[in-house]
Amino acid sequence: MSLLEIQDLVQHFPIAGSKSVVRAVNEVSFSLEKGETLALVGESGSGKTTIGRCVLGLIRPTGGRISFRGIDLGGSKTVRSLELRGKLQLVFQEPTESLNPRQRVFEQIDEPLRALKVPRPDREKKVREAARRVGLAEALLDRYPAEISMGLQQRVGIARAMISDPEVVVLDEPTSALDPTARAEIIDLLIRIQRDLGTSYLFISHDLSAVRQISHRIAVLYLGKIVEQGPSATLFAQPSHPYSVALLSSVLLPNPRIRSGRAIRLSGEIPSPINLPPACYLAGRCPLVIDPCREKMPPVETVSANHAVRCYRHGEVAKLVPDFDSFGRFQSEADRILGAGVPAQ
Template sequence: MAPVLEVSGLVKHFPVEGSHAVVQAVNGVSFTIAAGETVALVGESGSGKTTIGRCVLGLVPPTAGSIRFRGRDMGRRWNVRSPALRGKMQLVFQEPGESLDPRMPIGRSIAEPLRLGSLDRAARERRVQEVVQRVNLPLDILDQYPTELSAGQQQRVAIARAIVTDPELLVLDEPTSALDPTARAEIIELLMRIQRELGTAYLFISHDLSTVHQVSHRIIVLYLGRVLEEGASRAVFRTPRHPYSVGLLSAVLLPSPGLRRETTFVLEGEIPSPINMPPGCPLATRCPFRIDRCSTAFPDAERIGPQHVVHCFRHEEVAAREHATDTFEEFQRIAQRILAARGDRPESELAGIPALPPHRQADRVEDDTER
């Protein structure tokens, strides 16, 4: 089956006002997303993740390259607005509180994307009720306003609004970064269930690698608008081959003291400015593996496994020095061991305990299987 989204050679440069300088936000990025698949874009702020998402949605025109959605070239403006594609791509933002109109009742906010469609009023209402139930919110929420909801509930509303047009692709730009840990876990479980039920493709933009580990099938590591490594999520997390991927993964602090990806080097400093970048590998200024060649040429893609591609002249040395290990999985095993025991008392002692108040729908746990 043809992929839902095909991005090839995407370039996006922004002119800097009052000078001839150019912000090179995206510099030749290619990838595809199939139906029902989650592709994660990861990298530090300034790596071009959000710009790629905006180009895909047609919110900013690309400088070069092509974006094909279900085989149609989205570089042409009339395609972005074509009725056949209307509502087929949707966006969920980071801050649910800011992406909802504070003066609009929830029901109207969710129905808003349907107004351009052909549904009549009754059909729209039915559709809204359907998606509200799908995201596990009670129907009485439709008459409430955003400020009456918790951040987790607001994000459910934003997701309901995004899926109301039955899109084939969702661009999720840091959908859980602003949430508390418990709300974050709920939203992730919800997104995974929706994908299983509806087969929606996700472009998942995040700097939270632990969330990415859970949701994504494939992962693309970006740095200053270039792909440095990409591959099946499992492979990249277990055997990262680019020094930057290793640096990112070993910087993650997991909730177990001292559990960190062991590595033989550290990535110093921070991401430089994407204005008027020199040629060569963008990581050359920070990379402990840097050789002369790195500052003159950007390494070609080298295939090192099925689907696993790396852009680095010295990836074999990285592979030789780094252990294959997935600390995220290791933590999951630790958590399993700790949390499996609840230390409940035997049933006989529990007689006479009052029942818990009825569950609220919004807080029902998503039933989900692990990926």
């Protein structure tokens, strides 16, 4: 049994004054194991953050099933139930906006423990331990968020999330607001915490260099549907969906001598999430499109061990990328330049 299981998750948002809805998440299924990092990647509007909010119970899903340790989250059992409280946590994208400007750092980290009614002497000890774990000097505990850098603010957010000993942490683009140096430090910190505590991460990001370094598995989202899912090393070395290749090829590098080998270029308009096509969502933009793509949604097919793709022509994607080895070398060079290192295993 997986630690966290998502089955056919659906999230629709009604439009005021209309019978139409925004179909943000469309029958998404995945699982998360203990000590594992699953990355949700895709362009803006693909449903990544909405899935994270559903998992945390911040919004009620339209349909589907979410279970944690075999317990269905919904109805009488939620993440706020006494036996589950503090076991699923969140690290926000913008540390400046997620911290209370009128509270000192100590109070920010201490907040979850107050909600869990931990005695004051125990709380003080835990706060100082959490601060040390994330690399915060004890002198910083008496400061306000505005008195420390954004990188340190994000460490406060991570300490606050980890202080309740969560089993699952949703990381909602935790590095996107940081400079490259702080970004690398935060990724290294998260990997070290996972290694020490066995915490599972749902890592939401469009930063593919960070995703490659921290994730064990990747789920690629397009318009609220997973189009490819598999081990991180496999998806970076040999993606099997046209959208995955286009996404990987879009990485920009500060070195004009390196050619990314953009084998798949997507053109045309992105379908509206209010009026999605009944078949493949990418059909209007895909260079491999055939008639069945416009008639019926492709089924999920297994490509290799733990690697699944939703594409009628996944076996022909390789023809559009003539040299997958050079494509992989490009990605490795991208990681070297961007300071991403080696994927966590």
